[in-house]
Structure formats: structure tokens, C-alpha cells
Amino acid sequence: MSDSNESLIDKSARLVVSFFLASAGLWLLVAAGLAYVVAAKSTDPTFLGSCEFLTYGKVKAAQTNAFVYGWASNAVFAVSIWLLARLGQAEVRGRFYLIVAGAVWNLAITLGLGGILAGHMTSSDLMEMPVVVWPALLVSYFVIAAMIVVLHRSRINRETYVTQWFVLASFLWFPALFLVAWQGLELNPGRGTVQSVVSMWYSQNVIWLWITPIALGSAYYLIPKILGRPIEKYYLAIFGFWCIAFLAPWSGLHHLEGGPFPMWIPAIGTVMSIAMVFPIAVASTNFHATAFKDIGKVWNNLPLRFVIFGTISYTISSYIGIIFSLPAVAKITQFSIINEFHFNQRVYGFFSMIIFGVVYYMLPRITGNKTNEKAASFHFWTSAFGVMALLLAYLIGGLTHGVLSQQPELAWAESVISAVKPYFLISEFAFIILGVSQLVFVVNVWRSIGCPISFCCSKLSDNSGKVGQS
Amino acid sequence: MNNLLTFSFGVLLTLVVSWLAFIVGARSQFGNLEPTAEVLEENGSIPTGAELFPKSMPGIARQGAEEYVKLGCISCHTQQVRLAEAGFDVERKWGKRPSVARDYVLQENVLLGNTRIGPDLANVGLRGFSDEWLHRHLFDPQATVPGSICSPSPFLYEVKDEATNGTIEVHDHAGDHNGHHESDKSRHIAPTLRAQKIVAYLQALGQNYELPEMAFVEIKEDDHGEHHSDANASAVALPKWLSDQITSGKEIYMKAAPGGGMCFTCHQPTGLGLAKQFPPLAGSEWVLGDKPTLIKIAMFGLMGPIKVKGVDYTLAMPPPGIPPGSLTDQQIADVLTYIRNDWGNSASSVSPDEVAAVRSSVKGRAPMQMWTAQELKGDSK
Numbered sequence: 001m002s003d004s005n006e007s008l009i010d011k012s013a014r015l016v017v018s019f020f021l022a023s024a025g026l027w028l029l030v031a032a033g034l035a036y037v038v039a040a041k042s043t044d045p046t047f048l049g050s051c052e053f054l055t056y057g058k059v060k061a062a063q064t065n066a067f068v069y070g071w072a073s074n075a076v077f078a079v080s081i082w083l084l085a086r087l088g089q090a091e092v093r094g095r096f097y098l099i100v101a102g103a104v105w106n107l108a109i110t111l112g113l114g115g116i117l118a119g120h121m122t123s124s125d126l127m128e129m130p131v132v133v134w135p136a137l138l139v140s141y142f143v144i145a146a147m148i149v150v151l152h153r154s155r156i157n158r159e160t161y162v163t164q165w166f167v168l169a170s171f172l173w174f175p176a177l178f179l180v181a182w183q184g185l186e187l188n189p190g191r192g193t194v195q196s197v198v199s200m201w202y203s204q205n206v207i208w209l210w211i212t213p214i215a216l217g218s219a220y221y222l223i224p225k226i227l228g229r230p231i232e233k234y235y236l237a238i239f240g241f242w243c244i245a246f247l248a249p250w251s252g253l254h255h256l257e258g259g260p261f262p263m264w265i266p267a268i269g270t271v272m273s274i275a276m277v278f279p280i281a282v283a284s285t286n287f288h289a290t291a292f293k294d295i296g297k298v299w300n301n302l303p304l305r306f307v308i309f310g311t312i313s314y315t316i317s318s319y320i321g322i323i324f325s326l327p328a329v330a331k332i333t334q335f336s337i338i339n340e341f342h343f344n345q346r347v348y349g350f351f352s353m354i355i356f357g358v359v360y361y362m363l364p365r366i367t368g369n370k371t372n373e374k375a376a377s378f379h380f381w382t383s384a385f386g387v388m389a390l391l392l393a394y395l396i397g398g399l400t401h402g403v404l405s406q407q408p409e410l411a412w413a414e415s416v417i418s419a420v421k422p423y424f425l426i427s428e429f430a431f432i433i434l435g436v437s438q439l440v441f442v443v444n445v446w447r448s449i450g451c452p453i454s455f456c457c458s459k460l461s462d463n464s465g466k467v468g469q470s
Numbered sequence: 471m472n473n474l475l476t477f478s479f480g481v482l483l484t485l486v487v488s489w490l491a492f493i494v495g496a497r498s499q500f501g502n503l504e505p506t507a508e509v510l511e512e513n514g515s516i517p518t519g520a521e522l523f524p525k526s527m528p529g530i531a532r533q534g535a536e537e538y539v540k541l542g543c544i545s546c547h548t549q550q551v552r553l554a555e556a557g558f559d560v561e562r563k564w565g566k567r568p569s570v571a572r573d574y575v576l577q578e579n580v581l582l583g584n585t586r587i588g589p590d591l592a593n594v595g596l597r598g599f600s601d602e603w604l605h606r607h608l609f610d611p612q613a614t615v616p617g618s619i620c621s622p623s624p625f626l627y628e629v630k631d632e633a634t635n636g637t638i639e640v641h642d643h644a645g646d647h648n649g650h651h652e653s654d655k656s657r658h659i660a661p662t663l664r665a666q667k668i669v670a671y672l673q674a675l676g677q678n679y680e681l682p683e684m685a686f687v688e689i690k691e692d693d694h695g696e697h698h699s700d701a702n703a704s705a706v707a708l709p710k711w712l713s714d715q716i717t718s719g720k721e722i723y724m725k726a727a728p729g730g731g732m733c734f735t736c737h738q739p740t741g742l743g744l745a746k747q748f749p750p751l752a753g754s755e756w757v758l759g760d761k762p763t764l765i766k767i768a769m770f771g772l773m774g775p776i777k778v779k780g781v782d783y784t785l786a787m788p789p790p791g792i793p794p795g796s797l798t799d800q801q802i803a804d805v806l807t808y809i810r811n812d813w814g815n816s817a818s819s820v821s822p823d824e825v826a827a828v829r830s831s832v833k834g835r836a837p838m839q840m841w842t843a844q845e846l847k848g849d850s851k
Contacts, residue, residue, distance in 0.1 A: 045611065192503060203487075260569040262571070
């Protein structure tokens with residue numbers, strides 16, 4: 001495709017992608033602030049202790065929801081629209097609907113987080129937002145997904161690439177997951193521990209099937225694009241895709257090991273989790289065999305450095321995840337703060353790092369305004385350091401927590417929890433570093449997008465002019 | 471994938487298969503469980519007139535479950551006792567038996583949880599906490615459980631200066647940063663209705679019955695279990711200063727934080743050590759024998775070959791304490807008194823004065839210079 005064509009397509013995506021990115025940035029800061037409060041409360045429970053709206057449990061739930069539905073989902077929308085427009089060489093259409101639906105989505109999350117803090121949260125992981133906002137989330141989601149499908153169908157380039165597979169599949173999976181969870185938790189709640197099965201199925205799959213495929217798809221697009229060489233062993237990529245599609249929905253249930261469920265549930269989860277070595281190995285081979293052909297360029301190109309950090313983190317931590325799904329190991333780590341390691345490695349070390357890379361590549365091309373290189377470099381190093389400190393603290397802290405809690409003679413608070421406290425302190429410092437890092441990132445993004453008010457006015461008039469032309 | 475419809479069908483099919491297996495499968499297998507009797511007739515029917523379990527909770531406890539959800543307690547507390555092969559939950563006395571699916575069928579909110587920063591609460595109602603203690607704990611967890619990192623919930627209580635009907639006296643704990651409360655001054659708290667609901671819920675949590683599919687687990691009172699009860703039984707008859715010393719010594723033995731000795735990590739909580747690696751303390755001639763030698767080991771550690779109870783070990787035992795060698799005379803006296811009086815050991819206590827005497831006798835020895843068994847044997851002769 002020609003450069004002029006590409007820039008035309010980028011321009012058509014400008015308004016929508018900027019809108020979703022700006023919102024994503026806002027939520028990233030909200031999540032970072034809440035993450036600090038959570039970490040501070042773990043080291044000093046009396047921190048903001050008398051405030052009813054900020055109990056540990058509420059802030060924790062608000063933080064994960066702000067991260068997954070605020071930052072990650074808005075970023076997913078922005079990146080998916082741009083990827084599909086680029087790959088299909090189609091201009092973004094239905095901008096008005098996308099913006100309105102995006103506004104509703106963000107409003108629903110604002111209300112949802114407010115609801116959690118005000119004391120209306122539910123007890124299911126990643127479905128904590130009060131039930132009243134679920135319809136708004138789903139409806140606005142369907143509008144965005146419909147526009148995504150329209151964008152894909154209006155493509156000029158009929159050949160498809162694995163990135164499109166991942167993006168479209170994740171847009172199909174998310175509403176299916178959400179509806180199943182809604183049905184199983186609210187409309188026709190299962191009796192007894194069936195609820196817990198539904199909840200675990202949803203919360204694991206929303207990470208594996210909603211945000212993971214977008215990050216993988218982005219890496220599949222950006223690595224060959226920047227290096228100017230095709231993905232090595234590309235024929236494996238589609239195999240990897242179907243492996244994830246078939247195995248991932250089963251694998252998360254291994255977390256129910258030993259609980260009040262029939263044994264077949266965690267047992268199947270463990271088997272499928274072990275089988276996940278195939279898609280992980282495929283993605284790793286595709287990415288790293290390509291990247292290591294020209295590692296010098298990877299190192300010198302900031303967006304690519306972010307992406308490769310993400311893919312390496314994906315590979316390592318997914319293998320660690322498989323080890324922790326083995327019953328002999330799960331016995332030790334199951335209820336420990338290793339869970340925080342799993343969540344953060346996926347949404348931070350993997351997803352967010354890749355998205356940061358995509359944003360640094362995409363934003364200048366869409367807006368025509370360069371991002372500040374020094375700030376971006378600062379962002380990379382602080383993020384990389386912060387993420388590694390955070391993950392190591394949770395990993396080692398989780399092992400300590402798990403091993404000591406397996407010794408029935410040890411007093412709980414005095415011995416087990418006091419041994420874990422230093423790791424909470426490290427995580428608190430890591431969250432401060434990450435918070436600063438993200439503030440730099442978000443300000444950089446906002447400056448590149450431009451002042452929201454003047455930008456919207458100019459874009460809307462620009463937009464109406466274009467509509468008139470066509 | 472030029473045909474979007476086929477593609478959609480394919481990717482949704484993968485999800486549907488997993489949904490059918492896990493969720494539809496789970497519903498049909500255990501979504502219709504009903505309460506049953508502890509023991510069934512031979513033909514599998516419920517005996518007439520038998521009491522059925524689980525029982526539903528009283529209304530106020532059900533409302534308490536909702537408050538528990540709203541405050542987010544689930545983010546740190548589980549409510550499930552795992553199977554024996556999946557963890558030591560029963561040994562930790564978190565329940566008399568592993569939890570099973572039937573235990574939860576009458577609960578609207580099934581709050582299994584997946585992280586244990588706080589203890590498991592599946593059987594919290596059976597642990598003998600009074601309502602008053604639970605209220606004090608919710609109001610200020612650090613005052614009732616030292617070292618707890620639970621968020622306090624003072625907003626569930628009205629604080630009063632005077633005791634009135636239904637108020638509970640609370641004392642400020644030592645680590646209070648506010649400063650303006652004097653330690654001897656006590657306050658009185660009046661639980662709100664919400665607090666009462668939560669406490670009613672906690673007291674209603676308990677799986678204190680057997681089910682046809684799961685009987686109570688007999689904890690094997692092996693080595694340490696027995697010795698614990700022995701130590702407790704004899705502690706009653708001991709003079710207070712001695713039982714205090716043993717209690718404090720045990721704490722040091724089991725503590726892996728500054729102020730502790732971390733002894734259990736090698737010698738194990740059972741005092742039996744680990745075969746071929748760490749020598750036992752139970753019945754050890756080194757522990758029960760010459761006191762100055764034992765004190766020297768506790769001060770400087772020991773390395774090299776050593777014979778304990780007729781078995782050869784090769785050691786590299788650093789001076790106990792965190793950081794190494796930091797135990798005070800009193801702490802060394804306590805921990806040695808403890809190891810001489812647990813796991814069937816019974817020998818005279820060690821006093822801080824005896825430790826101080828040894829310390830002055832080895833003045834000039836470099837702090838981290840570990841003893842060898844040879845050296846110690848020569849000394850004591």
C-alpha cells in the first residue's frame with residue numbers, strides 16, 4: 001500500500017482513535033492512583049482507614065475494573081480500529097456512532113466505579129460493577145463492535161492477516177463471555193458453587209480472550225512493519241490462534257483446585273493449561289525469531305522495544321503460569337498473592353507494554369504531532385523497572401506467603417502475614433514509580449492529541465466538510 | 471477467513487464447547503443439590519425425622535452477607551476448606567473437614583474468594599469468638615490481632631465516651647499513631663445495625679456437620695501435635711516465670727522476622743530436623759547436655775561434622791537471629807529453655823545470667839566465627 005494511502009486512512013481514524021486513547025489515558029491514571037491506595041493500605045491498614053468509601057476491598061475492585069474496562073478496553077477499541085483500518089485499507093466510518101458509544105461506555109464505567117466505592121459492588125471477579133450499569137456497557141459495546149465489523153467488511157484489501165483474526169475473534173468473544181456471566185450470576189443465578197464456576201470462567205477468560213488477543217495481534221502487526229521483514233514461520237500463527245481459541249476457555253478453571261467442586265473441573269483446567277505451551281511457543285517463535293534477526297533495530301526503536309518487552313514478558317510469565325497450575329505447586333501458591341502476579345503480568349507486563357509501543361508508533365502518524373522522545377524513553381525505562389519490581393515482589397512474596405501458610409503451626413497474622421509485609425512495601429514503591437511513569441505517558445499522549453476543546457471543534461467542522469464531499 | 475460468518479461460527483463454537491462443559495455441566499451435576507441427613511439409609515434415602523444439613527442462615531445473617539460483599543471482604547478472605555491433597559487447611563484448624571458443593575446450596579451469595587491475606591472464614595462461627603470480640607476486631611483489627619493488616623471499619627460504630635447499654639469497651643492498641651489517645655483511656659463503641667448484621671453473618675458461618683459425601687477428618691496427632699498438647703498440659707503445672715520463658719522461647723523459635731531465631735526452618739516445628747541435613751533437637755544430647763556448650767552454639771552457630779544421637783551430620787549453622795547473632799541474652803535463655811522442654815525434652819531452664827556469664831567467657835571471639843564440634847568438646851572438658 002502506498003504511503004499517501006496509509007496517511008489518508010490514518011487521518012480518517014484520527015478523531016475516533018484520539019478519543020479512545022485520551023479516555024484510556026485518563027483511566028490509566030485513575031487506576032494508578034487507586035493501585036497506590038491499595039498498596040499503601042496493605043503496608044499500613046490505618047491509611048485512609050476511617051473513610052468508608054475507601055475500604056481495601058472496594059478500592060481493590062475499583063482498581064482492577066478501572067484497569068480492565070477503563071484503560072485496557074478503551075485502548076483495545078483505539079488500537080483495533082486503527083489496525084483494521086490499516087490492514088483492510090479502509091477508512092473509518094460511523095465515527096459519530098463510535099464516539100457516542102465510547103462516551104456511553106466511559107460514562108457507564110464512571111458510574112460503575114462510583115457504585116463500587118459507594119457500596120454497591122457485587123462479589124464476582126471483574127464483574128464487581130453494580131448490575132445497573134451492565135446493560136449500558138453491553139449496548140455501547142455492541143455499537144462499537146458493529147462498527148468494527150463494518151470497518152472490516154468495507155476493506156479494500158481482501159487478503160487477511162493473523163492480526164485481523166485476533167482482533168475480530170476477541171470482539172466476538174467478549175460479548176459472549178459477558179452474556180454468559182450475566183446469565184449465570186444475575187438472570188438465572190446458579191445454585192451454590194455453580195456461581196463460583198461461572199465467576200472464575202468469566203474472570204479468567206476476559207483476560208485471555210478479550211485483552212490478550214489484541215496485544216498479540218498488535219505484536220503480529222508492528223514487529224514485521226517496523227523491521228520491514230515478514231514474520232518468521234508465519235504458517236504457525238494461525239495454528240497458534242486456533243490453539244488459543246480451543247484451549248484458553250478451558251485452562252483458567254485450574255484455579256478451583258481443591259475447592260468445593262467436583263474434581264473434574266480443576267483437573268480439566270490443569271490439563272488444558274499445560275496444553276497452552278503450544279500457542280505460547282508459537283507466538284514466542286513468531287515474534288522472537290523475527291525480532292532477533294535484527295535485534296539492533298529493536299533496541300533502537302522505542303515502539304518496538306516496548307512490544308518486544310511485552311512479548312518476552314508474555315512468554316516467560318505464561319510458562320510460569322503453567323507451572324503454577326500443576327496441582328503440586330498450586331497447593332502451595334493457590335490462595336497467595338501470586339494471584340496478583342498473574343493479573344499484573346498479564347495486564348501490565350504484557351498487554352500494557354505492547355499497547356504503549358503501538359501508541360508511540362500510531363499516534364504521530366494519526367495526529368501529525370510527534371510525541372516527546374525523551375519523555376517516551378523515560379516512560380520505557382521507568383515502566384520496565386517498575387513492572388519488574390512489581391512482578392518480582394509479587395512472585396517472591398507469593399511464594400513466601402504460600403510456603404508459610406502451608407505450615408499449620410505458624411500463627412497467621414504474626415508469622416505468615418508479617419513475612420509477606422516487606423513485599424507489600426516493595427509493591428507500594430513499584431506503584432509509585434509506575435504512577436509517575438504513566439503520568440508522563442498520558443501527558444505525552446494528550447499533548448500529541450491536542451487540547452480537547454479546540455481539537456473537537458476543529459475536527460467536527462472538518463468532519464462535516466468531509467461528509468459533504470462524499 | 472473471507473467468510474466472516476463461518477469465522478464467527480468457528481470462534482464462538484470454541485467458547486460454546488467450554489461453556490457447555492463447565493457451566494451447563496456444573497449446573498446439571500451439582501446445581502440441584504439439596505440439604506440431606508448426616509447419614510443415609512442403606513438404600514440411599516434420608517432417614518425419617520433426621521435433621522437436614524446445611525441449614526439456612528437466619529435473616530439477619532443473610533443481610534450481613536450482603537454487607538460483607540459491599541465492603542469487599544472477599545478480596546482477602548476465602549470461605550472454603552480445601553481437600554487434604556490440595557493443602558493443609560484442616561491441619562490449620564480452618565475446618566473439621568473439607569468443604570463440599572452441598573455446603574453452599576442455601577447461600578444466595580457464595581463467597582468462596584481466591585486470596586487469603588486474612589484467614590479462611592468458612593468456619594469462623596465455630597471458633598468461639600464472642601460477638602463483642604468480633605465487634606472490637608471490626609472496629610480496630612490491629613487492637614485484637616497484632617500484626618493484622620485488615621482495614622479497620624470505624625464507620626460501622628458510634629464512638630462514645632461513657633459506657634451505656636449495649637456499648638463495648640475498646641482500648642487503643644500500642645501502635646496507634648494518632649497520639650492523642652492516652653493508652654489507659656478507654657472508649658466505648660455502639661455497633662450500628664450494619665455491624666450487627668455482619669457479626670451475625672460471621673457467627674452463622676460454620677460447617678459443623680458431616681455429609682454423606684464428606685466426613686470429619688481425624689487429624690493425625692503425629693509427633694508435633696502430641697508434643698504440643700504435652701507442653702500445654704505441663705505448662706499449667708509450671709511456675710509462671712518458667713511458662714512465660716517457654717512461651718516466649720517458642721515464639722522466637724518459630725519467628726522468621728527481626729527478633730526471631732528462625733530455628734524452625736531447619737530444625738522444623740517438630741524439633742525433629744530433616745534426615746541427613748539438619749540434626750534433631752528432640753532428645754539431642756547437645757540440647758539436653760552441658761548448658762554452656764549449648765549457649766555457645768546459640769551465640770555463634772556451628773559448622774563442620776557433628777554426631778547427634780549417633781548420626782553424623784555436616785553443618786553450617788549461622789548464629790541464630792535476624793540479623794545473625796542479634797539475639798539478646800534474655801532471648802537466648804528463652805529459646806534454649808524452650809527447646810530443652812518441648813517435644814518430650816525435659817531439662818533445667820537457662821537463665822539470662824548464665825548466658826551473660828558465657829558471653830563474657832568468650833569475649834574477644836569474632837562475632838560470626840562458628841564453632842566446630844571438636845572445639846566445643848575440647849572446651850567443655
